[in-house]
Amino acid sequence: MLRLLRYHDRAERELAKYINNVFGFYPRNIALYQLAFTHKSLSQKMNGITVSNERLEYLGDAVLSAIVGEYLFKKYPTKQEGFLTEMRSRIVSRASLNKLSMKFGFEKMVVYVHSNDKHSKFRSLGGNAFEAFTGAIFLDRGYKFTYNIVVERIIKLHLDIDDIEKNDINFKSKILEWSQKNKHNIEFRIVGTKGSNFDKLYVVKVLIDDEEYAEACDYSIKGAEQLAAEKSWHLLQEKEAENN
Numbered sequence: 001m002l003r004l005l006r007y008h009d010r011a012e013r014e015l016a017k018y019i020n021n022v023f024g025f026y027p028r029n030i031a032l033y034q035l036a037f038t039h040k041s042l043s044q045k046m047n048g049i050t051v052s053n054e055r056l057e058y059l060g061d062a063v064l065s066a067i068v069g070e071y072l073f074k075k076y077p078t079k080q081e082g083f084l085t086e087m088r089s090r091i092v093s094r095a096s097l098n099k100l101s102m103k104f105g106f107e108k109m110v111v112y113v114h115s116n117d118k119h120s121k122f123r124s125l126g127g128n129a130f131e132a133f134t135g136a137i138f139l140d141r142g143y144k145f146t147y148n149i150v151v152e153r154i155i156k157l158h159l160d161i162d163d164i165e166k167n168d169i170n171f172k173s174k175i176l177e178w179s180q181k182n183k184h185n186i187e188f189r190i191v192g193t194k195g196s197n198f199d200k201l202y203v204v205k206v207l208i209d210d211e212e213y214a215e216a217c218d219y220s221i222k223g224a225e226q227l228a229a230e231k232s233w234h235l236l237q238e239k240e241a242e243n244n
Helices: 002-008 008-025 030-038 054-075 083-089 094-104 125-141 143-158 162-165 171-181 223-244
Strands: 044-046 048-049 186-194 203-207 212-217
Touching: 008 030, 008 143, 030 125, 044 203, 054 083, 054 125, 054 143, 083 162, 094 125, 094 143, 094 223, 125 143, 171 186, 171 223, 186 223, 203 223, 212 223
Parallel strands: none
Antiparallel strands: 044 048, 186 203, 203 212
């Protein structure tokens, strides 16, 4: 408890305890972690600078990518660049980070403006906070410390790397590879949006040889493309099965 005396109020002490319980360390600069859990819907202007977790999210994305890249490079000494890139993209994908953030309870830690809109839960809220949290650790403790936390407390404890290696979950890559192999034209077309501001959803359609296959929406264009690609892939598999 002596270490908690450095924190100024109950909110800081509670956040420090949470971080120590989940990740095994106490923050040196607690303000960084408070910022990591401040959603852009609560952003404020200070000296002309917008304050939210967006800048930390940007930094954390780069740091996390570097850490996962280094970890995979060491784990798979004989694998080529293509394999390592694909594995890294699966580990740091928005879907993967959202799942991890739910395990850690990040979505309960983030403060944001609540909305009456049915999409107000912000699908990427946790994943964004995960990246911002990584950025906060990096600024607070440096790369080596952050590497150890991500690898030892997150990857090794909460991810099944062998399972990730076996399962190909990038449906956009799968369907693009299929189209090239079978000489089909494929297009991912943004056809509109739903909602506004922080609740905006992007609507994407998949067209194969100008024929509409599937439509999906998500809080990011990439997410909508992946969902539409998955729907299209399953339709293609069904057609293939019918023809055989």
